[in-house]
Amino acid sequence: MMKKLNFVKFAYFAFSAHKYSDYLASYKTECMTITNFTRPSTIQEGDTIGILSTARAIEQEELLKAKKHLNEKGFNVIYGATIGAKHHQFAGDDELRLNDLQTMIDTPEVDAIICARGGYGTARLLEQINWSNFKENPKWIMGYSDITALHNALSQMGIMSLHGIMPINIKDDESKQALDKALAIMCGQSSFSLDLQSHKLNHSAPARGILTGGNLSMLYSLRGTKYDFESRQRILFIEDLDEYLYHIDRMMVNFKLSHILTNISALVVGGMTDMNDNTIAYGYTAEEIIESHMEEDIPLFFNAPFGHFPGNHPLVCGAQGNISNENNQWRLNYKL
CATH class of the missing domain: 3.50.30.60 (LD-carboxypeptidase A C-terminal domain-like)
Structure with a gap:
């Protein structure tokens, strides 16, 4: 009887070890390091840049200097539904912010997306974003701070994104120069x-x-x-x-x-x-x-x-x- 029990224990642990090794192999395959990233489509003068907020509320008046500068560089600018919207501290509730981002992602006429500001709230949207169209035709998404959530999501897909200045920060020549450097990358600068x-x-x-x-x-x-x-x-x-x-x-x-x-x-x-x-x-x-x-x-x-x-x-x-x-x-x- 003891020999039989020992055999059963051995068989169980052997099976468990085999299944665990299969799991590790599967896990390593799923988590293989991405080394080749896709660069989003290049933009040019006459293209349209969409500005929205996935996080904290912001008014159009806070974006005027950024819009004027982008217009002077030859770009059309459209605001998303989140600009001017407010739900407590957010630029609208989760549903509005998600729909605004999804619309910008899925609209072919929007050639690049710049997040207006950070704060908090972007991570609340991650699970509901549908990236299907974006994967087929990636476009530049730019922002920093709370927008790190989007950078992480895009990196998981092997798609480049821009950690850079946001419209709320455009107030002087130094900030405009930082924006110009980001625009140069969106327009095709390769280094x-x-x-x-x-x-x-x-x-x-x-x-x-x-x-x-x-x-x-x-x-x-x-x-x-x-x-x-x-x-x-x-x-x-x-x-x-x-x-x-x-x-x-x-x-x-x-x-x-x-x-x-x-x-x-x-x-x-x-x-x-x-x-x-x-x-x-x-x-x-x-x-x-x-x-x-x-x-x-x-x-x-x-x-x-x-x-x-x-x-x-x-x-x-x-x-x-x-x-x-x-x-x-x-x-x-x-x-x-």
């Missing part, structure tokens, strides 16, 4: 570069990888979901605004424990703007917190020119990135 500033906490070293990232809090909030980001063979870029310092530490601990910080090719940190502290000081800056969780052999650069400020340089999620030292200047170059 771009950012100078990486010297910083006492930098781990300056060359690196190669696909660009991925965005707002740190949004990346953290999507961890463990199907909209999580890939870290292998990636140059991860992050920025954030108005966060408590201990929150920065919490998020970086998550990245460390899940091996993101050792999987990535490099980490590039943009603006960590208007950080908050408690009555009893946390004791470290955001940059010091981030550096404390990084291994010495992973390239790390701070104060890169992107984030919540007028000179928010564009980054293309899905582009091939290369960090190198050119004539004593560290630079992030990327190609589409």
Whole structure:
């Protein structure tokens, strides 16, 4: 009887191990790293750019300078139904914001989409978006901050998107120049570069990888979901605004424990703007917190020119990135 029980146990565990190995093989196939991204269609003068809000409410008056600048560059501009709409803090309820985005995605006459602002609310729409038409005819979608949710979703499909300045930010020459740089990419520019500033906490070293990232809090909030980001063979870029310092530490601990910080090719940190502290000081800056969780052999650069400020340089999620030292200047170059 004992021999029979032992045989049954052996057979059960052998079967379970076989099924688990099948599961792992299937999982690895489903989660294979995407290395070749599709570039959305190029736009040109006379094309139409749609502006909408997937997050916080915004009025047309806040978009006038951006619309005027886009018109001067030769583009038609249309507003979505979310512009001027309000449901509590949102630009309309979830249904309105979803329908507005879906309409812009599915309308062939809309050649590119720029999100008017961030705030919060984009992730609430992810599960209901129908990307079928978009996959057949991808168009540029641009934004940052809360729009990181859309960048993650598009990266999962292997489609490039633009992490760049939004219409609410267009107020002066510096912000207009940042918009012009993003428009140049939408119009066909195939390469771009950012100078990486010297910083006492930098781990300056060359690196190669696909660009991925965005707002740190949004990346953290999507961890463990199907909209999580890939870290292998990636140059991860992050920025954030108005966060408590201990929150920065919490998020970086998550990245460390899940091996993101050792999987990535490099980490590039943009603006960590208007950080908050408690009555009893946390004791470290955001940059010091981030550096404390990084291994010495992973390239790390701070104060890169992107984030919540007028000179928010564009980054293309899905582009091939290369960090190198050119004539004593560290630079992030990327190609589409």
